[in-house]
Amino acid sequence: MLNLNLKTTPFHERTSALCQPQNWRKWAGYFAAGSYEHTLDREYWAIRNAAALIDVSPLIKYVIKGRDAAALLHRVTTRNIHKMSVGQVFYTGWCDEEGKMIDDGTVTRFDETTFRLTAAEPNLRWLMMNAVGMDVEISEVTDDVAALSFQGPNTRKVLNKVTEKPVDELKYFRLMTNKINGVEVTISRTGYTGDLGYEIWMDAKDALPVWDKLMEVGGDYGISPVGILAMDMARVEAGLFMLDVDYTSASHAWIESQKSSPFELGLDWTVALDKPGYFVGRRALEKEKREGSAWKMVGLAVDWVGMEKLFGKVGLPPQIPGSAVRASLPVMVGNVQVGYASTSTWSPLLKTYIALAHLQKPYYEIGTDVRMEITVEHHRQYAPAKVVKLPFYEPEWKKR
Amino acid sequence: MTSSNTYDAIIIGGGHNGLVAGAYLARAGKKVVVLERRPIVGGAAVTEEIFPGYKFTEFSYVVSLLRPEIIRDLELPKHGLKILPLPSTFTPMENGDYLAAWDDHDLTRRELYRHSPKDAEAYDEYARVMARAAKAIKPIINLIPPDPSSMSIRDLMGLLKVGQYAASLSEKELYMVAKLATQSSADLLEEWFEFDALKGTKAASGIIGTYLGPRSPGTAYVLLHHYMGEIDGAFRAWGFAKNGSGGVSGAIYNATQALGVEVRVNASVQQVKVKGGRAVGVILENGDELDSKVVMSAADPKRTFLQFVEQKHLPDDFVTSIQNFRTRGSSGKVNIALSKLPNFTALPYTGNGANSVLHRGAVSISPSIDYIERAYDDAKYGQISKRPYIDMIFPSMIDPDMAPPGHHVMSCFVQYAPYDLEGGWNDQRRDELGEAVIATIEQYAPNIRECIVGMQVISPKDIERIAGITGGNIFHGELLLHQIFFLRPAPQWADFRTPLKGYYFGASGAHPGGGVMGAPGMLAAKEILKDGF
Numbered sequence: 001m002l003n004l005n006l007k008t009t010p011f012h013e014r015t016s017a018l019c020q021p022q023n024w025r026k027w028a029g030y031f032a033a034g035s036y037e038h039t040l041d042r043e044y045w046a047i048r049n050a051a052a053l054i055d056v057s058p059l060i061k062y063v064i065k066g067r068d069a070a071a072l073l074h075r076v077t078t079r080n081i082h083k084m085s086v087g088q089v090f091y092t093g094w095c096d097e098e099g100k101m102i103d104d105g106t107v108t109r110f111d112e113t114t115f116r117l118t119a120a121e122p123n124l125r126w127l128m129m130n131a132v133g134m135d136v137e138i139s140e141v142t143d144d145v146a147a148l149s150f151q152g153p154n155t156r157k158v159l160n161k162v163t164e165k166p167v168d169e170l171k172y173f174r175l176m177t178n179k180i181n182g183v184e185v186t187i188s189r190t191g192y193t194g195d196l197g198y199e200i201w202m203d204a205k206d207a208l209p210v211w212d213k214l215m216e217v218g219g220d221y222g223i224s225p226v227g228i229l230a231m232d233m234a235r236v237e238a239g240l241f242m243l244d245v246d247y248t249s250a251s252h253a254w255i256e257s258q259k260s261s262p263f264e265l266g267l268d269w270t271v272a273l274d275k276p277g278y279f280v281g282r283r284a285l286e287k288e289k290r291e292g293s294a295w296k297m298v299g300l301a302v303d304w305v306g307m308e309k310l311f312g313k314v315g316l317p318p319q320i321p322g323s324a325v326r327a328s329l330p331v332m333v334g335n336v337q338v339g340y341a342s343t344s345t346w347s348p349l350l351k352t353y354i355a356l357a358h359l360q361k362p363y364y365e366i367g368t369d370v371r372m373e374i375t376v377e378h379h380r381q382y383a384p385a386k387v388v389k390l391p392f393y394e395p396e397w398k399k400r
Numbered sequence: 401m402t403s404s405n406t407y408d409a410i411i412i413g414g415g416h417n418g419l420v421a422g423a424y425l426a427r428a429g430k431k432v433v434v435l436e437r438r439p440i441v442g443g444a445a446v447t448e449e450i451f452p453g454y455k456f457t458e459f460s461y462v463v464s465l466l467r468p469e470i471i472r473d474l475e476l477p478k479h480g481l482k483i484l485p486l487p488s489t490f491t492p493m494e495n496g497d498y499l500a501a502w503d504d505h506d507l508t509r510r511e512l513y514r515h516s517p518k519d520a521e522a523y524d525e526y527a528r529v530m531a532r533a534a535k536a537i538k539p540i541i542n543l544i545p546p547d548p549s550s551m552s553i554r555d556l557m558g559l560l561k562v563g564q565y566a567a568s569l570s571e572k573e574l575y576m577v578a579k580l581a582t583q584s585s586a587d588l589l590e591e592w593f594e595f596d597a598l599k600g601t602k603a604a605s606g607i608i609g610t611y612l613g614p615r616s617p618g619t620a621y622v623l624l625h626h627y628m629g630e631i632d633g634a635f636r637a638w639g640f641a642k643n644g645s646g647g648v649s650g651a652i653y654n655a656t657q658a659l660g661v662e663v664r665v666n667a668s669v670q671q672v673k674v675k676g677g678r679a680v681g682v683i684l685e686n687g688d689e690l691d692s693k694v695v696m697s698a699a700d701p702k703r704t705f706l707q708f709v710e711q712k713h714l715p716d717d718f719v720t721s722i723q724n725f726r727t728r729g730s731s732g733k734v735n736i737a738l739s740k741l742p743n744f745t746a747l748p749y750t751g752n753g754a755n756s757v758l759h760r761g762a763v764s765i766s767p768s769i770d771y772i773e774r775a776y777d778d779a780k781y782g783q784i785s786k787r788p789y790i791d792m793i794f795p796s797m798i799d800p801d802m803a804p805p806g807h808h809v810m811s812c813f814v815q816y817a818p819y820d821l822e823g824g825w826n827d828q829r830r831d832e833l834g835e836a837v838i839a840t841i842e843q844y845a846p847n848i849r850e851c852i853v854g855m856q857v858i859s860p861k862d863i864e865r866i867a868g869i870t871g872g873n874i875f876h877g878e879l880l881l882h883q884i885f886f887l888r889p890a891p892q893w894a895d896f897r898t899p900l901k902g903y904y905f906g907a908s909g910a911h912p913g914g915g916v917m918g919a920p921g922m923l924a925a926k927e928i929l930k931d932g933f
Contacts, residue, residue: 038504041485219754222800
């Protein structure tokens with residue numbers, strides 16, 4: 001029988017029962033809960049103050065296996081994969097020959113010859129093209145592997161109550177195998193919120209007992225199921241960008257100016273120009289490194305008093321959207337547009353209106369005064385803002 | 401005198417306002433010391449572990465209007481401040497049903513509709529009118545109160561601004577504001593609504609911190625005052641601070657340390673030193689003397705002007721005004737450590753209640769206006785309310801770190817508990833207050849007694865004794881029309897200056913009033929800097 005519904009994740013039986021507003025978002029063809037409650041406050045604060053349980057199963061996942069697996073990833077990504085230990089996780093982008101970003105995700109090394117790559121969009125074809133002549137097997141496991149992102153300062157305490165082995169020793173961007181409620185899982189110290197957090201990976205058919213155990217034990221630690229809307233606010237605070245929102249994949253771009261290099265996105269630290277051998281985009285990236293980037297993604301902190309003045313002129317207090325806004329907003333210096341903000345959000349923790357913005361040289365220097373478009377009662381206005389260092393928020397316990 | 405005891409500014413009192421003022425002065429490059437009588441800072445905004453593992457936010461328990469600019473200026477998030485949402489209010493009713501107000505408009509409307517379709521309709525308009533009135537008054541909070549009898553440019557400009565705000569209101573709204581200033585909250589609410597539990601719960605916010613009942617004129621204004629938290633709602637400066645109110649003081653304290661403010665605890669001030677008609681320092685109870693160019697008091701008005709300063713330094717009419725400032729406390733606090741959550745029969749929880757929605761918000765024992773008025777009747781004649789108004793929250797349901805896992809803490813604000821109780825306060829009367837609270841809750845949550853691990857009862861006398869607030873009034877003085885704005889704390893002296901040169905006043909007893917908002921401390925510091933020293 002024809003079924004045109006979106007796919008459901010292995011946690012759907014639980015998440016659909018909990019999702020009060022039924023505000024499902026489409027994520028890579030799956031149902032993803034926008035939020036579980038009608039407003040985002042509690043979910044946002046679960047990330048920042050307690051423990052947030054986020055179903056991230058729709059992440060696209062590949063297992064790359066074989067004698068040349070490391071060589072393939074070394075060639076495709078900008079990181080030095082040969083330096084990667086077993087049990088380590090790398091965040092990385094990957095580029096086209098012109099050094100422009102195609103996608104970004106994490107690489108996990110399970111053993112000498114087995115890796116997992118996560119991606120926002122399907123990349124199988126790109127991987128296959130680069131694997132010509134290599135002894136490697138690439139398989140997509142998106143449907144087979146369920147994933148939970150477990151984020152917030154209390155997550156370690158909760159995990160220690162439910163895992164067979166304690167997670168205290170698990171370092172930032174490392175992976176361990178473990179057991180929860182009798183289910184084999186792998187746990188990585190990773191996430192998309194900039195807080196203490198873990199991602200828990202398991203066989204799709206074993207998903208529910210893991211969810212149930214976490215929810216049961218996490219109750220005493222403020223656990224809350226959290227949707228992608230609250231996560232979107234947290235990731236902006238953490239200075240983390242999103243494909244198709246903050247940058248366009250080089251493989252989708254219509255025109256050159258839509259593309260971004262890893263340097264322009266602030267990923268300098270992931271571009272291992274000192275690594276041996278060829279990798280895709282190397283020459284273009286070396287050139288850009290020498291000559292400097294024309295653009296940079298930076299943080300903008302909008303000046304509250306300036307906003308108050310603009311709204312005050314029409315007799316209103318400042319109006320702030322209740323969730324992250326994925327709309328492009330012009331950024332000006334004087335009367336000249338020098339860039340645009342791609343995601344903006346009110347930060348409930350910082351009590352500041354913040355944005356991820358792409359600015360031209362030289363306006364991307366920290367401390368530069370700019371103005372960002374806001375809409376005041378249907379009229380376009382420009383609120384004063386300052387270029388600030390990313391991330392906006394980084395708790396000391398993130399890596400500790 | 402050694403230079404180590406010489407400062408630009410001395411601040412008396414390490415409550416949140418004193419710390420805020422200290423931070424702002426240090427930020428302007430001044431050498432500042434904050435003197436706190438107790439061994440811990442925070443004043444009435446403290447969190448203490450009275451029973452091991454259970455953190456009580458002992459006195460104040462919610463953050464009402466902590467100014468967002470203070471949060472940003474002092475970088476409080478960096479220093480640990482997190483204000484967590486308090487999303488709902490649950491009012492159990494005597495007939496076993498309940499009324500809930502959720503943080504979602506549609507859900508609240510659906511809930512109200514269940515009880516009274518008429519009230520569900522009126523509710524929206526009422527909220528809009530109140531929000532507009534609050535918005536009209538709110539900018540005034542940030543103004544230094546102008547003195548209407550003065551002809552100075554600054555006062556005239558200030559009055560002009562107030563006038564402009566008033567002129568921006570529609571005629572209907574202006575009448576509304578005028579009525580709000582004079583009505584009782586019961587009269588106001590009865591114009592709008594019919595459902596008792598709704599009226600009772602709304603009326604409750606009109607009596608908090610006052611020695612009045614919902615049928616006393618003037619309480620409608622207090623109701624409006626609390627609405628200001630709601631128009632600020634979008635910016636969420638309202639809620640429960642992580643680690644309780646002590647978390648707010650802690651973050652401000654951390655900010656003062658980053659700014660180089662010296663904070664001395666166990667430093668009780670005996671007197672302000674006056675030389676040549678000017679405050680020039682303080683003498684501590686241990687005999688130490690500190691010198692400074694200015695002194696600011698963040699203590700209550702009576703201690704600030706009647707205790708720390710010899711009356712010969714102040715004009716008679718000013719002293720009389722301060723003597724007449726109404727500071728009688730009318731509320732107490734019962735803090736309870738729980739082994740499990742009390743289960744309300746109107747909406748029972750399953751399991752251990754970890755997912756109970758109602759426990760994440762406030763629970764209000766306010767079934768009707770008459771209920772609260774009767775509670776006031778007891779207090780009017782110097783008695784503890786037999787069936788008091790109670791505003792309960794479960795801090796551990798909002799911030800799980802407040803109690804051991806699976807256990808909880810409960811904070812009960814209780815009114816009325818009169819400061820001048822007939823026969824005086826003692827342990828027995830304190831137990832009586834605790835019992836009145838438990839017996840009242842028991843009516844709605846019968847398992848309450850078996851949940852209790854430990855209990856702390858705080859009377860207004862205890863607030864006075866521990867937090868040092870004369871009269872034990874949570875706002876350092878009732879928020880009544882004759883005690884606010886250019887009349888707070890005394891006519892002509894609402895601009896944080898005092899009749900004694902070099903002596904300033906920046907506490908809840910100053911404009912714009914109490915609640916953990918920090919505005920008096922910030923505004924006073926700005927005025928001190930304006931005067932230059």
